[in-house]
Amino acid sequence: xxxxxxxxxxxxxxxxxxxxxxxxxxxxxxxxxxxxxxxxxxxxxxxxxxxxxxxxxxxxxxxxxxxxxxxxxxxxxxxxxxxxxxxxxxxxxxxxxxxxxxxxxxxxxxxxxxxxxxxxxxxxxxxxxxxxxxxxxxxxxxxxxxxxxxxxxxxxx
Numbered sequence: 001x002x003x004x005x006x007x008x009x010x011x012x013x014x015x016x017x018x019x020x021x022x023x024x025x026x027x028x029x030x031x032x033x034x035x036x037x038x039x040x041x042x043x044x045x046x047x048x049x050x051x052x053x054x055x056x057x058x059x060x061x062x063x064x065x066x067x068x069x070x071x072x073x074x075x076x077x078x079x080x081x082x083x084x085x086x087x088x089x090x091x092x093x094x095x096x097x098x099x100x101x102x103x104x105x106x107x108x109x110x111x112x113x114x115x116x117x118x119x120x121x122x123x124x125x126x127x128x129x130x131x132x133x134x135x136x137x138x139x140x141x142x143x144x145x146x147x148x149x150x151x152x153x154x155x156x157x
Contacts, residue, residue: 001114003040004060005053007105012060015102016049019068023060026052034080036063045079057106058114061096068095069145091138093120097131098148 004012004025013023026032033050034043042063043050049064066082067075069091083089093115100111108131115127122130142148 001117002057002106002110003053004051004055004057007057007103011104012057015099016064019064020047020072021064021067022048023064024048024050026050028052028054036080043080044082046076056114056118057100057103058096058111058118061099061103061111062092065092065095065099069142069147087137087141090135091141093127094131094135094138095142095147097127 009023009025016023030052032038032041032043032052032055034045034048035041035050036043037059040052040054040056040059042055042059044063044067047067049060049067051060063082066088067078069088070078070082097108097111097115100106100108109128112126112128112131120127122134124130124134139148139150143150
């Protein structure tokens with residue numbers, strides 16, 4: 001599992017800043033504010049994503065993507081749990097794999113592997129199969145919000 005300590009923190013912070021988010025480092029051993037899962041998992045409060053060096057990169061990206069897809073008025077009200085929308089959750093799963101390509105030393109393939117290792121579950125059996133074969137609705141949802149370009153296979157469908 002790739003951890004925040006394994007990548008350039010400044011690169012992750014810069015990526016999130018492009019979407020109006022702040023990446024906040026929490027000291028080792030301290031509780032992570034706004035963490036839904038607890039332990040080392042990332043937390044979110046309004047426009048801030050909280051992590052420790054032992055936070056998995058997939059967790060940081062997943063929680064950040066929850067904030068990225070929200071309009072500003074909804075984002076401001078977020079504390080710990082961003083949504084109960086299945087459509088939004090599915091779109092976040094796709095977006096976190098897209099953003100993984102923007103982080104040096106991460107990339108989509110590593111994100112797929114870490115998502116699978118953590119225990120994300122998909123009806124086709126893997127994160128990669130979901131994103132590449134089963135997520136047309138999510139790709140369209142993200143494209144409608146100007147967050148991604150549609151892949152060729154989705155344009156043809």
